[in-house]
Amino acid sequence: MLSIKDLSYSIVGRPLLEHANLTLAKGMKAGFVGRNGSGKTTLFNLILNNISPDDGEISVHPRWRIGTVAQEVPSSETSILDMVLSADRERADLLEQAEREQDPVRISEITMRLADIDAHRAEARASSILRGLGFSAAQNAMPCSSLSGGWRMRVALAGVLFSQPDLLLLDEPTNYLDLEGALWLEKYLSIYPHTVFLISHDRGLLNRAVDHIVHLEHGKLTLYRGGYDRFEATRRARRELSQKAHEKQQAQIAHMQKFVDRFGAKATKAKQAQSRAKRIARLKPVEVMLDEHSLPFSFPEPKHRMASPMINLENVSVGYGSTPVLSRITQRIDPDDRIALVGVNGNGKSTFAKLLAGELKKMDGVLQRGKKLEIAYFAQHQLDILKPGQTVLEHIEPLTPHMSEAQRRARIAQMGLTTEKMGTLARNLSGGERARLLLGLITFNGPGMMILDEPTNHLDIDSRDALVQALNAYSGAVLIISHDRHLIDATVDQIWVAENGEIRVLDDDMAGYERSLLTRINGNNRQRASSRKGTDNARGTASRKKERQAAAARRALLAPLRKEIQQAEKQISRVQGELERVTSQLEDPEIYEDSPQKVQELSREKGRLQNRLEALETVWIEKSAALEEAQTEQG
Numbered sequence: 001m002l003s004i005k006d007l008s009y010s011i012v013g014r015p016l017l018e019h020a021n022l023t024l025a026k027g028m029k030a031g032f033v034g035r036n037g038s039g040k041t042t043l044f045n046l047i048l049n050n051i052s053p054d055d056g057e058i059s060v061h062p063r064w065r066i067g068t069v070a071q072e073v074p075s076s077e078t079s080i081l082d083m084v085l086s087a088d089r090e091r092a093d094l095l096e097q098a099e100r101e102q103d104p105v106r107i108s109e110i111t112m113r114l115a116d117i118d119a120h121r122a123e124a125r126a127s128s129i130l131r132g133l134g135f136s137a138a139q140n141a142m143p144c145s146s147l148s149g150g151w152r153m154r155v156a157l158a159g160v161l162f163s164q165p166d167l168l169l170l171d172e173p174t175n176y177l178d179l180e181g182a183l184w185l186e187k188y189l190s191i192y193p194h195t196v197f198l199i200s201h202d203r204g205l206l207n208r209a210v211d212h213i214v215h216l217e218h219g220k221l222t223l224y225r226g227g228y229d230r231f232e233a234t235r236r237a238r239r240e241l242s243q244k245a246h247e248k249q250q251a252q253i254a255h256m257q258k259f260v261d262r263f264g265a266k267a268t269k270a271k272q273a274q275s276r277a278k279r280i281a282r283l284k285p286v287e288v289m290l291d292e293h294s295l296p297f298s299f300p301e302p303k304h305r306m307a308s309p310m311i312n313l314e315n316v317s318v319g320y321g322s323t324p325v326l327s328r329i330t331q332r333i334d335p336d337d338r339i340a341l342v343g344v345n346g347n348g349k350s351t352f353a354k355l356l357a358g359e360l361k362k363m364d365g366v367l368q369r370g371k372k373l374e375i376a377y378f379a380q381h382q383l384d385i386l387k388p389g390q391t392v393l394e395h396i397e398p399l400t401p402h403m404s405e406a407q408r409r410a411r412i413a414q415m416g417l418t419t420e421k422m423g424t425l426a427r428n429l430s431g432g433e434r435a436r437l438l439l440g441l442i443t444f445n446g447p448g449m450m451i452l453d454e455p456t457n458h459l460d461i462d463s464r465d466a467l468v469q470a471l472n473a474y475s476g477a478v479l480i481i482s483h484d485r486h487l488i489d490a491t492v493d494q495i496w497v498a499e500n501g502e503i504r505v506l507d508d509d510m511a512g513y514e515r516s517l518l519t520r521i522n523g524n525n526r527q528r529a530s531s532r533k534g535t536d537n538a539r540g541t542a543s544r545k546k547e548r549q550a551a552a553a554r555r556a557l558l559a560p561l562r563k564e565i566q567q568a569e570k571q572i573s574r575v576q577g578e579l580e581r582v583t584s585q586l587e588d589p590e591i592y593e594d595s596p597q598k599v600q601e602l603s604r605e606k607g608r609l610q611n612r613l614e615a616l617e618t619v620w621i622e623k624s625a626a627l628e629e630a631q632t633e634q635g
Helices: 040-047 080-085 089-100 104-116 119-132 149-163 179-190 203-208 228-263 270-282 349-357 380-385 392-399 405-414 431-442 461-473 485-491 510-521 530-586 589-594 596-633
Strands: 002-011 014-024 029-033 055-060 066-068 167-171 195-199 212-217 220-225 311-320 323-333 338-342 364-369 375-378 449-453 477-481 494-499 502-505
Touching: 002 040, 014 040, 014 055, 014 212, 014 220, 029 040, 029 203, 029 228, 040 055, 040 167, 040 195, 066 149, 080 119, 080 149, 089 104, 089 119, 104 119, 119 149, 119 179, 149 167, 179 203, 179 510, 203 228, 203 485, 212 228, 220 228, 228 596, 311 349, 323 349, 323 364, 323 502, 338 349, 338 485, 338 510, 349 375, 349 449, 349 477, 375 431, 380 431, 392 405, 392 431, 405 431, 461 485, 477 485, 485 510, 494 510, 530 596, 589 596
Parallel strands: 029 195, 029 212, 066 167, 167 195, 338 477, 338 494, 375 449, 449 477
Antiparallel strands: 002 014, 002 055, 212 220, 311 323, 311 364, 494 502
16 A cells, blocks of 8 residues: 655645545555646655655555656666566576575475466566567567667566566656557556556556546645546536535625624614524635646737648658668648648658658659648757757747747747746756747747647646647648547548558548557457458448447437526525524524533534435435546547
8 A cells, every 4th residue: 555644745844745644455546636836746856755845754565666758768788688588687687586595495485486477488578578568579689779769768668567667667658669669558557467556647547457546736635536537527526516505605605794794883773683694703714726728829810821832741751861761752732731640650651740840851753742831840859959958938038039028938828838938948848838938939920730749748738738739720621640539530531541651541540540550459360452342331330330339329328417406406405404494593693502402402403404414415416427428438
């Protein structure tokens, strides 16, 4: 069990955790969410004893092994497979002991322990994990030094998964994965035999791989049952209930205050007025749940109106040196196109993006661009254009030679960066803040097209939603490379696939593409020859019919749910009225002198009403969450 009690921690006087409490039992799988910079990674460092808390305590079961992804796998000549195998320190130590041990009894003990931990299947298990994360059998024998930083992070992830710690701490594990790898990880974590604590802003992962959500907000940790969609619905319902309770209390206070103001000076009513004034003073304010909303994004509209096609490709090939990565590309992009480019890593998605952005030249074929077309290209390597020693304001000064500082600050605010961040050096910005700054810089002059290669890697969920809204408000063309299903579903109307050295249009939606990837992951590969297209379409039609029938059945559930919610609200209102009546009588000083027995009766009645109110509010929250979840499933 992981237990956090009354934990507090501050950085440079800014509290991140204030008397926070949390318990994760054995086998729980919890997603950890909260705004960028709220302290999620800091809590992981506290659990790992990398830093010490200001107050409170963290305790982990004494026999639990804690595992987390190393920041970087060394660039050594050790093979990828051996690097993963070495992550299980007990197995490695036992094998080393077995080689030098001469005592028959000790050799027998080592052999038995190796059997207990299933050591004979270690290579097969490590290879299976590597395959799920995108490594081929041939790559397993390659040295780690041959990999880029992103792929070495995959090796680090494979290592901690292979070691199977009792408490698995993962911080944004999908950032270096393609969609296929992310889907594989979802399935792996959903059946992981031990406790998982997972920082992520990937809705798909948080909906399918965990059974609880831990929310960090205002320094507190709150545990919710279910995946992210259920957490969001439950939190929304609680917020609405707290708002209603607050409004009702304010109306009650206003009514009593009006009586006090009107009759406070009249002798005949003075006693009642004083009683009400005391009630107002004793009322404990109902707290309203407030959300920590992210600042919005805002992209300038295209400076030039482009004709169709904006970009036209005919039999284009592109690659590096004399080796083509993609060939026979024949596609067109129009000014209002919204395209998602998907495909397994290594199939040329980023190569195609660089071709469109002008960072790579075509090797063959015809590529035509509109003469006045300006393209904003966002990719992780583009973050290198930021100057670590310059402030945010200094970054936009070259783009705004004729603007006043106030005008520059206004433009920075449109990027979603606060006033306090405008004088911050780029090296001191969070990953999400650097992404906002880069997006603002590359779109500053109103491009006609945006190419976004994994733009959400460092953004929290609220910021991702803000990006979705900004992209939908932008009128230019957009091409997105991402494993973020929510971003794709909410912003694009075409899906292109990079596969087998080509770029093709997918005649399906993301759900269908994910199903095909899961089929591949599960080892049930099927041929998709053109001769079967008619059969596939028929199956798709039958599938859609079943989906419509299921949706109709779900809609039939909404009416009774709404009715139950309305009934609960009426009962809550009635009980609150009775509770106010009883409380009012108990606050009358005379009753304690005239009828002590009546006081006891009223006190018991007040307790009964409070319990009844709490039960009704619980029903209201659960029914509201169920309604929200049903509506979400219907899309």
